[in-house]
Amino acid sequence: MTAEKRIPVMEIFGPTVQGEGMVIGRKTMFVRTAGCDYSCAWCDSSFTWDGSGKDDIKLMTACEVLEELKRVGGDTFAHVTLSGGNPALLRHLGELVRLLREQGIGTAVETQGSRWQDWLLEIDEVTLSPKPPSSGMTTDWDMLDDIVERLQSNGNGFSLKIVVFDEDDFDYAVKVHRRYPDVPLYVQSGNSNLNERDNQKLLSLSMAAYERLVERTMASTELRDVRVLPQLHTWLWGNKRGV
């Protein structure tokens, strides 16, 4: 196998519970890939793209990833989440997706909707999470339109998720919902306290942020058919990595 076909893997861990979006609560393993085309101001996994984690990156074949998943998770799992960074940068991730499928293992992915890969059609639960203004990123709406259309006609599980930190982000969520009214929408309260090591304090802050988002959403006549969720794993484990 050539070097290009290897996957840049940052970490493999689990089983744990999925903390976000359409797969919330799901027992899953995580494969976190390195590299991102975005650099969100509040990214909670910036070690995947800012150079700080570059010594942890392993270039692995799909088979090696599967072996490592089995070594770490043993016989306890039936689902794998591909996260990043942006996994949709990696064309050859399709090999891993197919390998997992052959083993009867379900797959979920989260990506911002800035790149298309054909293997997205083979994922059981795709979360598209275009980034709101507070991220500092700019949405390529033509690209997002194209990706939404492809996923909608596919029939697998598919949803949009917007992380909300402030009023502008909330308006962005409304805009996304207007543009794609038939796609299930999840709004999620953002974690502004990535450096908070006091879990009790972080929990209070996160819960207050979630309550504000709940109130705002409940009052909205535009966001009627939506789900509002926190980051469950942050409530449980704070800003710790690898859980």
Added chain:
Amino acid sequence: MTAEKRIPVMEIFGPTVQGEGMVIGRKTMFVRTAGCDYSCAWCDSSFTWDGSGKDDIKLMTACEVLEELKRVGGDTFAHVTLSGGNPALLRHLGELVRLLREQGIGTAVETQGSRWQDWLLEIDEVTLSPKPPSSGMTTDWDMLDDIVERLQSNGNGFSLKIVVFDEDDFDYAVKVHRRYPDVPLYVQSGNSNLNERDNQKLLSLSMAAYERLVERTMASTELRDVRVLPQLHTWLWGNKRGV
């Protein structure tokens, strides 16, 4: 309309977030009906069946319920949760289900799987929550088999949810999963502290119970393809009613 066609309604409130199971996070209105064929030891809505709430019961037609939903929720909602008590005791709830559907309003119901009603086929998300040993109730497996079979062949959203308080309950969840391996299963940590009025204390206890259930589930080679969730509304609002 005859008196028998009226629905015994305990409370109507919302919009709020659904705190549990397959509809977790969903923006929804609640219609809580009175009356239950069970009397679970730890029921968090025992006022629906133990007589303590009988003065609050209103006998309402389906149209009156819809009017009240609109009066309370205004133009902010597109989803209604039917809860109890056990709503599946009420044959005439079907009228309300159809009325909501005609208005383009989605519906969810939670019931223990002890009674069948044809209108269950018209609900968008049915949660069957058979009760584990700690409830003090006995499962009628033949009845549950029948209900699961009808819902499985229907194609709408449908899941099983088991509340877990102790080891026996966990074993019960495993038994249910073995019996219905193809039905999405949610395990949920139970709230043993129904009289706790200190929300901070309740949150710590609830979170510890959820963590224990997460740990137990992660280690299980039988519960591989499951979701583990807390009661999100209890974390937010404690034991308060009507939120």
